[in-house]
Amino acid sequence: MGSTPGKFDYLKVSSIRDAVKALSEVENSKVLAGGQSLIPLLKTRIMTIDLLVDIGGIAALDSFREDNGFIEIGASYKVGSLEENRSVSKYIPALHEAAAGIADPLVRNMGTVGGNLSHADPGNDLPPVMTALDAEFVISGNGNQRVEKSDKFFQGAFSTGLSHNEVLTAVRIPRNGGNATSAFMKQAKSSGDFSLASVATVLHLDDDMNCLSSRTVLGSIFPRPYLMKSVDSHLQGKKINTGLLKEINNIVKNGISVESDFFASAEYKRYIASYLVTEALALAYKRAEAGLT
């Protein structure tokens, strides 16, 4: 038999209200979405719980909605569906690239967008992309709903702004008007592994291909997604070319303070972060030049 989690009670809810109620009543309870991060934790008994609240039966959460102002992705929308979504690959290539690089196809068929974000593993790939896209996190709690941005949502490694009895129900991505382009790149030890470093960038360009504004975010290097303001301010008003990318490379390499750990040396982290930033910027810019976005 497979490694079995410790004993827990199980409740399948049909509404967010019931989920919040159950979470409020039992202190040591946990939300089950796809389970691709939670079940391994339960199986290894790194985590033991008294109650598992399964939101998988709330059909409305498995949704993808395009509106005038934004795209809303339900928390139970599968990573695999995101990967195959034509609208995403066409208009938000960074999000498609991140989704397509998470674990493997089998895990992506179960894993959800909300789970990937709420678990807030620094090695996860959706947190930096959602940060670069300036997404809003829609949170339901006891009788109220609130909306937060990435800087409030991600608080540290495996730590979010969600209270124990709150559930992330959706993320809203503002629609990029006009000349917007994006890219995501990551480095992992092997295919399907957690990222050692990742970069998501969203560029807004004017008609002459100058950078109007940008959001470039470093993932995995720090406990939470890191918006590189020094990079974005350096890009402003400029065209992206080899010279500028060299400058950006130096800004990243000298601008981040990292420590060696089990996975990589500080030197390697600086190297790979600066490399990924320049490559992602070049890719996003190339996309804009080719008119792909």
Next chain:
Amino acid sequence: MKNVKVNIKLNGRKFEREVEPRTLLLDFVREFADLTATHMGCDTSNCGACTVLLDGKPVKSCTVLAVQADDREVRTLEGLGEEPLMKRLKEEFIEKHGLQCGFCTSGMLISSYSLLRKKSDPNEKEIREAISGNICRCTGYHGIVEAVKSVKGETAREKLPESPELVRR
């Protein structure tokens, strides 16, 4: 801790059982339904030997709880035996040395099968991507990729067959 009733359409036939909520789908299939083509390999969501189809999509049954499959359809390799596309895949796995010890094979077959159902003419990159959640220590993957390539272009039967006799008690 209360047991819960789980009702799964397993290989085309209703299979109901009261289980502890912590029961893995892998154990439900192997221990309760006695369907042992689904293997336990790494038990850590890495190797894919435990791959089954859940509502037609391949997933790792060691990282799915049986309760998550309640009221849904699960297909194991036993339940795909009569499928012409699966038969062809098996022939080519043998022909192209797509297996040696056979431990990963059920997972490899299900992942390849579901790729071919989605796309009848995949290129090598797509084949390698589709089996990237399945680990094989014998073949170096070359034989598996060659086997899937030889089946491409052929179409799958739309509806999966009913095969109730394959669920033993």
